Amino acid sequence: MTLPTFPLETTTPAQIALREELRTFLADALADLPARERARSWIGFDADFSAALGQRGWLGMTLPKAYGGHGRNAVDRHIVVEELLAAGAPVAAHWIADRQSAPLILRHGTEEQRKTILPRIAAGTCFFGIGMSEANCGSDLASVQTKAEKTADGYVLNGTKLWTTYGHKAHYMVVFCRTSKSDDRHGGFSQVLVDMSLPGITVSPVLDIAGEHHFNEVSFDNVALPSNALLGKEGDGWAQVISELAFERSGPDRFLSSYVLIEELLRCLKRVSAGSETTDLGRMIARLMVLRQMSLSVAGRLARGEQPVLAAAIVKDLGALFEQDVPEIARRVLRDDAADPEYAAVFQRILLAAPSFSLRGGAREILRGIIARGLGLR
Amino acid sequence: MDDSTYSMVIESAEKLFSDRGGKDFDPALWAAVEEAGFPLALLSEDRGGYGLSAREAFAPVRVAAAHGVALPLGETLLANWVLGAADLDPIEGPAALAWDGKAAVPFGRFLKTVVQLCETDAGLAVSVLHPRAEDWQPALNYAGEARDTLTLAAQAKPDAHIACAPVVLRAAMAMLRAVQIAGTTDAVAAMCINYCNEREQFGRPLSKHQAIQHQLAVLATQGCAAAVAADMAVAAFDRALEQSDPFVLSAAAAKVRAAEAATTVSSISHQVHGAIGFSEEYPLHRLTCRLWSWRDEDGSEAHWAKHLADWAVSLQSGGHLWPALTACDLREAT
Ligand SMILES: Cc1cc2nc3c(=O)[nH]c(=O)nc-3n(C[C@H](O)[C@H](O)[C@H](O)COP(=O)(O)OP(=O)(O)OC[C@H]3O[C@@H](n4cnc5c(N)ncnc54)[C@H](O)[C@@H]3O)c2cc1C
Numbered sequence: 001m002t003l004p005t006f007p008l009e010t011t012t013p014a015q016i017a018l019r020e021e022l023r024t025f026l027a028d029a030l031a032d033l034p035a036r037e038r039a040r041s042w043i044g045f046d047a048d049f050s051a052a053l054g055q056r057g058w059l060g061m062t063l064p065k066a067y068g069g070h071g072r073n074a075v076d077r078h079i080v081v082e083e084l085l086a087a088g089a090p091v092a093a094h095w096i097a098d099r100q101s102a103p104l105i106l107r108h109g110t111e112e113q114r115k116t117i118l119p120r121i122a123a124g125t126c127f128f129g130i131g132m133s134e135a136n137c138g139s140d141l142a143s144v145q146t147k148a149e150k151t152a153d154g155y156v157l158n159g160t161k162l163w164t165t166y167g168h169k170a171h172y173m174v175v176f177c178r179t180s181k182s183d184d185r186h187g188g189f190s191q192v193l194v195d196m197s198l199p200g201i202t203v204s205p206v207l208d209i210a211g212e213h214h215f216n217e218v219s220f221d222n223v224a225l226p227s228n229a230l231l232g233k234e235g236d237g238w239a240q241v242i243s244e245l246a247f248e249r250s251g252p253d254r255f256l257s258s259y260v261l262i263e264e265l266l267r268c269l270k271r272v273s274a275g276s277e278t279t280d281l282g283r284m285i286a287r288l289m290v291l292r293q294m295s296l297s298v299a300g301r302l303a304r305g306e307q308p309v310l311a312a313a314i315v316k317d318l319g320a321l322f323e324q325d326v327p328e329i330a331r332r333v334l335r336d337d338a339a340d341p342e343y344a345a346v347f348q349r350i351l352l353a354a355p356s357f358s359l360r361g362g363a364r365e366i367l368r369g370i371i372a373r374g375l376g377l378r
Numbered sequence: 379m380d381d382s383t384y385s386m387v388i389e390s391a392e393k394l395f396s397d398r399g400g401k402d403f404d405p406a407l408w409a410a411v412e413e414a415g416f417p418l419a420l421l422s423e424d425r426g427g428y429g430l431s432a433r434e435a436f437a438p439v440r441v442a443a444a445h446g447v448a449l450p451l452g453e454t455l456l457a458n459w460v461l462g463a464a465d466l467d468p469i470e471g472p473a474a475l476a477w478d479g480k481a482a483v484p485f486g487r488f489l490k491t492v493v494q495l496c497e498t499d500a501g502l503a504v505s506v507l508h509p510r511a512e513d514w515q516p517a518l519n520y521a522g523e524a525r526d527t528l529t530l531a532a533q534a535k536p537d538a539h540i541a542c543a544p545v546v547l548r549a550a551m552a553m554l555r556a557v558q559i560a561g562t563t564d565a566v567a568a569m570c571i572n573y574c575n576e577r578e579q580f581g582r583p584l585s586k587h588q589a590i591q592h593q594l595a596v597l598a599t600q601g602c603a604a605a606v607a608a609d610m611a612v613a614a615f616d617r618a619l620e621q622s623d624p625f626v627l628s629a630a631a632a633k634v635r636a637a638e639a640a641t642t643v644s645s646i647s648h649q650v651h652g653a654i655g656f657s658e659e660y661p662l663h664r665l666t667c668r669l670w671s672w673r674d675e676d677g678s679e680a681h682w683a684k685h686l687a688d689w690a691v692s693l694q695s696g697g698h699l700w701p702a703l704t705a706c707d708l709r710e711a712t
Contacts, residue, residue, distance in 0.1 A: 001564050002564050002565075002567045002568035002571065003563075003564050003567050003598055003601045003602050003605065004598075004602060005605070006602060006605065006606045006609075008606070008609050008610065008613055008708060009707075009708070010708045010709065010710050011707045011708060011709050011710065012710050013709075013710065016709070019704060023701070082704075086700045087700075259700075262699065263698050263699060263700065266690055266691065266693070266698075266699055269691050278683065278684045278687035278688070279679065279680045279683040279684065279687070280683075281683070281686075281687040281690065281691075282630075282634060282682065282683025282684055282685065282686035282687035282690075283634055283638065283679065283683050285631065285683075285686045285687070285690055285699075285703075286607075286630070286631035286632075286634035286635045286638075286682075286683065286686055287603075287635060287638075288703070289610070289627075289628070289631040289635075289703060289706065290603050290606050290607045290610065290631060290632075290635045291603075292703065292707075293606050293609075293610050294602070294603070294606050296707075297606070311602075314598065314599050314602050317595070317596075317599050318599050318602075318603060365592065367595075368591070368592045368595035368596070369588075369591065369592075369595075371595035371598055371599065372591035372592065372594060372595045375567075375571055375594060375595070375598055376571065376575075377571065377574070377575070377585040377586075377590075377591050377594060378585075378586070378591060
């Protein structure tokens with residue numbers, strides 16, 4: 001076959017029970033959270049909620065027990081994440097740490113870094129920011145300007161990161177920066193683990209189009225980093241950041257961002273005849289059913305130790321299109337005059353969040369470039 | 379998952395079907411297909427079959443579609459499956475399911491047997507018919523495949539009844555089209571990639587132009603979605619009689635999603651091929667014309683989308699779509 005394959009996953013009885021446990025917990029924990037708040041999901045920040053998840057063993061699931069994790073596989077984690085997002089749980093506090101920083105530290109960190117940080121991530125009490133983008137460096141990550149220069153006892157960090165999601169709440173940031181000059185376009189980069197309480201760090205809010213504050217500008221002004229702040233090998237930053245992005249791109253957050261709107265739409269449709277718009281609704285459900293299986297398949301491959309970069313890019317591209325179509329379908333299916341205030345608030349939230357779905361974690365065109373490379377076209 | 383049977387089936391199907399594409403039914407090829415045992419794959423061994431899983435049994439259908447082969451293989455598989463469910467003996471020769479009334483029957487004039495289905499108060503009536511050439515009113519689909527209508531005057535006498543909701547069999551046919559679409563989109567992807575790597579314009583291969591790369595990337599994502607859609611329905615087919623809801627929903631979603639993919643894939647494939655892809659001589663149209671036919675046959679997107687929409691809206695109040703969706707997930711056999 002020419003196209004990449006997506007072997008289907010089969011759910012075990014234990015995984016069905018896991019879903020049930022999550023549902024029972026979430027029904028109680030989110031009972032008072034109105035739909036308009038649940039629609040925030042991945043930007044909804046609630047440290048207590050994250051700690052409660054940690055206590056129940058639903059964070060750091062794939063980390064080894066020796067580091068406070070639970071030794072479960074990527075499919076179990078996928079199930080937990082799906083349930084959280086489908087319910088519109090406020091997951092932002094632990095999100096980045098659990099999704100990508102923990103696996104990154106597990107893979108590339110020193111024993112000391114693993115021992116001190118991973119148990120706190122699994123407990124839902126240690127939050128991370130991603131320090132990749134800068135004002136003049138977006139898709140072209142190799143154009144990063146932030147620098148860490150070697151000193152007698154570590155590094156000194158200078159530069160400014162932008163779009164740092166929840167940088168203002170993060171305990172640590174993994175900063176992708178230049179540590180040496182190199183003729184190789186992808187050489188001379190490293191990742192450093194920056195303790196956000198160090199002197200010389202300024203975090204300034206950047207509001208999004210809805211006036212929400214989640215991302216930030218983070219400046220580092222001669223920040224003195226100890227030598228154990230280096231994450232992985234000096235000069236290996238490019239390869240590390242690419243594998244970090246593979247984690248960032250593979251999860252259900254890449255197709256469930258608008259899910260709360262789907263449930264709200266159906267709630268309101270119970271009172272409204274769908275008329276000729278049923279086709280739109282049915283097609284949306286069909287797309288969702290297939291995307292779920294594709295995403296589960298990627299999780300299954302991660303669980304088997306593979307690195308399904310191409311498959312993850314395909315799911316993210318299809319997922320972002322889907323998430324962005326949901327509000328457009330909703331407005332065709334449900335006419336405004338039939339909408340109730342809660343629905344309207346959810347709709348607005350998703351509508352205004354939608355443009356970001358095909359930007360964050362790699363813009364659509366960049367993903368399509370990755371897919372084209374996977375097809376042998378470049 | 380043990381893939382050895384699956385790989386074996388794919389391998390022998392590849393051997394049989396490569397370079398056998400065309401728009402006419404090929405009796406010699408059919409004989410080879412029977413020789414390989416493909417039409418009986420779904421039946422248990424004590425019914426004279428091979429007891430394969432649906433995934434294994436439908437694999438040759440996918441390969442046949444990828445090679446543009448005109449055979450009622452999937453149709454015969456399903457006809458035999460219904461006969462098995464009705465406790466009737468499997469048949470030799472090409473066969474297809476047909477609904478009572480004036481519906482188009484795939485490859486009608488070439489069939490030895492028609493397994494006719496009729497909704498009655500006693501359940502779904504199954505009649506085994508052997509129409510003559512003059513019983514068919516001929517017609518063709520966009521790809522030139524026979525889609526003939528049976529014109530038998532008398533109502534057939536039922537040979538058996540099966541306890542199976544009619545929608546399950548309609549869904550099975552829809553699943554078959556999704557499987558064929560999946561096989562075809564993969565072949566279209568291959569054809570496009572090869573062509574764009576070879577054809578040069580502006581001093582470099584088409585495949586080096588970013589606009590083309592992105593078109594092919596979109597084509598690939600759609601092809602992958604069609605494949606997963608078909609796989610999902612086929613996997614659920616194994617328990618279609620015991621757990622009909624997850625199967626029917628999966629097949630409905632598969633047909634809708636594969637049809638949507640077929641639309642995008644055929645459009646992009648013609649665009650990147652330029653004029654040559656629009657010519658009779660070039661084989662692309664054999665694949666795209668089938669995509670255009672199959673996306674409408676056995677229930678269009680609108681038909682099956684309505685099924686899904688009605689289901690979603692009808693879920694009990696207080697209940698949500700989400701648990702109903704996850705209830706369709708494949709489960710480990712207990
Ligand atoms: C909600 C949100 C949260 C984010 N959180 C973080 C975070 O926590 N940490 C972090 O580091 N970053 C974060 N980002 C930034 C994100 O990673 C970037 O937005 C993304 O990488 C794109 O970069 P850019 O915005 O600079 O756009 P650009 O790279 O300037 O791209 C603009 C447009 O040009 C296209 N383009 C660029 N290059 C090419 C090319 N070669 N060929 C064709 N088209 C091209 C892009 O696809 C895009 O459509 C976040 C972004 C959003 C929206």
